[in-house]
Amino acid sequence: xxxxxxxxxxxxxxxxxxxxxxxxxxxxxxxxxxxxxxxxxxxxxxxxxxxxxxxxxxxxxxxxxxxxxxxxxxxxxxxxxxxxxxxxxxxxxxxxxxxxxxxxxxxxxxxxxxxxxxxxxxxxxxxxxxxxxxxxxxxxxxxxxxxxxxxxxxxxxxxxxxxxxxxxxxxxxxxxxxxxxxxxxxxxxxxxxxxxxxxxxxxxxxxxxxxxxxxxxxxxxxxxxxxxxxxxx
Amino acid sequence: xxxxxxxxxxxxxxxxxxxxxxxxxxxxxxxxxxxxxxxxxxxxxxxxxxxxxxxxxxxxxxxxxxxxxxxxxxxxxxxxxxxxxxxxxxxxxxxxxxxxxxxxxxxxxxxxxxxxxxxxxxxxxxxxxxxxxxxxxxxxxxxxxxxxxxxxxxxxxxxxxxxxxxxxxxxxxxxxxxxxxxxxxxxxxxxxxxxxxxxxxxxxxxxxxxxxxxxxxxxxxxxxxxxxxxxxxxxxxxxxxxxxxxxxxxxxxxxxxxxxxxxxxxxxxxxxxxxxxxxxxxxxxxxxxxxxxxxxx
Numbered sequence: 447x448x449x450x451x452x453x454x455x456x457x458x459x460x461x462x463x464x465x466x467x468x469x470x471x472x473x474x475x476x477x478x479x480x481x482x483x484x485x486x487x488x489x490x491x492x493x494x495x496x497x498x499x500x501x502x503x504x505x506x507x508x509x510x511x512x513x514x515x516x517x518x519x520x521x522x523x524x525x526x527x528x529x530x531x532x533x534x535x536x537x538x539x540x541x542x543x544x545x546x547x548x549x550x551x552x553x554x555x556x557x558x559x560x561x562x563x564x565x566x567x568x569x570x571x572x573x574x575x576x577x578x579x580x581x582x583x584x585x586x587x588x589x590x591x592x593x594x595x596x597x598x599x600x601x602x603x604x605x606x607x608x609x610x611x612x613x614x615x616x617x618x619x620x621x622x623x624x625x626x627x628x629x630x631x632x633x634x635x636x637x638x639x640x641x642x643x644x645x646x647x648x649x650x651x652x653x654x655x656x657x658x659x660x661x662x663x664x665x666x667x668x669x670x671x672x673x674x675x676x677x678x679x
Numbered sequence: 680x681x682x683x684x685x686x687x688x689x690x691x692x693x694x695x696x697x698x699x700x701x702x703x704x705x706x707x708x709x710x711x712x713x714x715x716x717x718x719x720x721x722x723x724x725x726x727x728x729x730x731x732x733x734x735x736x737x738x739x740x741x742x743x744x745x746x747x748x749x750x751x752x753x754x755x756x757x758x759x760x761x762x763x764x765x766x767x768x769x770x771x772x773x774x775x776x777x778x779x780x781x782x783x784x785x786x787x788x789x790x791x792x793x794x795x796x797x798x799x800x801x802x803x804x805x806x807x808x809x810x811x812x813x814x815x816x817x818x819x820x821x822x823x824x825x826x827x828x829x830x831x832x833x834x835x836x837x838x839x840x841x842x843x844x845x846x847x848x849x850x851x852x853x854x855x856x857x858x859x860x861x862x863x864x865x866x867x868x869x870x871x872x873x874x875x876x877x878x879x880x881x882x883x884x885x886x887x888x889x890x891x892x893x894x895x896x897x898x899x900x901x902x903x904x905x906x907x908x909x910x911x912x913x914x915x916x917x918x919x920x921x922x923x924x925x926x927x928x929x930x931x932x933x934x935x936x937x938x939x940x941x942x943x944x945x946x947x948x949x950x951x952x953x954x955x956x957x958x959x960x961x962x963x964x965x966x967x968x969x970x971x972x973x974x975x976x
């Protein structure tokens with residue numbers, strides 16, 4: 447039943463993201479149909495789509511995370527028992543299970559949307575793409591997005607809704623800025639790992655950002671579990 | 680079968696070095712309704728949170744249903760047998776009444792459909808209504824339903840009647856009393872409403888500054904404690920404070936008011952030897968017991 451609760455809790459976020467993807471999906475079609483892009487070089491348009499898609503991956507991962515029990519707290523300034531989180535915590539369920547179910551559903555929703563978006567991006571790509579190239583791109587996009595998702599899960603364990611979203615955005619904006627200054631950050635950055643501008647689909651698989659994202663996500667997930675188990679409510 | 684449902688011994692908890700509970704000792708027998716009283720910040724909420732496993736204790740031990748609560752697994756086992764009603768009665772805002780019940784039911788193998796139906800009818804809770812659209816009274820009723828239908832052996836409640844109108848308060852108290860009488864459910868609830876506690880509780884536990892100052896059967900406490908009012912010709916003598924059996928003493932000019940327990944007759948005799956012009960011995964109310972112990976006069 448925790449899955450049921452997690453679905454009821456997140457369904458409108460999921461629907462919102464589907465709506466957002468549809469909007470993004472339809473925009474290039476509209477641009478093509480109306481011809482407003484005439485005069486814009488195809489390469490520049492493709493780059494814009496790429497940048498937009500990376501932003502969309504990040505937004506999806508951050509928006510659909512929120513496995514922290516804190517996110518169920520009520521906004522209140524008086525001491526005592528508050529928020530539906532106390533009802534959750536009074537159930538005979540381990541905190542780790544609470545985290546895994548909520549985090550698992552958010553991850554599943556994120557993966558579904560990322561796959562849909564990635565397939566659409568490939569559909570927009572002018573050149574044909576092989577199945578292997580498609581699978582490799584999907585895999586690295588999912589892994590890199592999970593690194594972003596894992597950070598949001600960790601932040602959601604200690605911060606409430608508004609602050610974990612804000613904190614995650616600030617962190618990834620910082621990474622985006624820092625990766626242009628430091629090569630080693632750029633080599634392992636998940637933001638670059640999911641981008642077809644940085645690693646074209648015909649290029650070899652970018653193992654560095656994939657491995658770094660896997661390690662980053664794993665460490666953050668373990669930290670989230672420890673945090674939730676040790677936290678006092 | 681263990682007859683002590685809640686047993687806490689030497690329970691201590693500090694927040695940033697500031698003690699909230701100081702070696703608290705508490706015992707609540709099976710089937711009793713125990714009122715947990717104290718001023719704001721006395722440690723009531725901390726105690727409830729420790730019982731639920733929401734906080735880690737600094738020292739001491741907790742046993743629920745006779746089993747030590749020393750791990751998450753043991754806490755989960757205990758939570759399977761208890762119901763909790765929070766002060767603000769917040770449930771999931773994204774669920775309806777029916778969804779909340781269907782969500783809660785599978786966690787409790789002893790869930791009683793008959794009680795679920797009974798309380799749905801009794802409270803007239805609209806199944807399809809979203810939780811945020813329920814009044815506070817209805818949310819209290821829903822939380823009570825969720826706690827009672829799971830077949831809980833113990834109900835932990837934080838201010839169960841706060842925010843309810845007098846009629847609803849009366850209904851809730853009646854249900855709690857019936858539950859304890861018919862099913863033998865143990866009820867442990869914190870409250871500021873002394874009249875409510877006096878109405879339905881058979882036990883009280885008064886806590887002040889993180890320590891239990893009074894704990895016992897309400898009727899026993901009332902028979903054990905006495906108020907002794909003394910009037911003197913001149914100023915009330917200071918020796919009164921040193922008499923054995925005096926719990927609290929209030930002196931105002933020629934009058935002295937003693938809260939005493941134990942050998943009250945012996946104490947009255949000793950007080951008479953100090954030459955009062957008038958001596959009156961009265962039974963005490965719960966309010967007097969509470970105020971004398973938490974004000975520390």
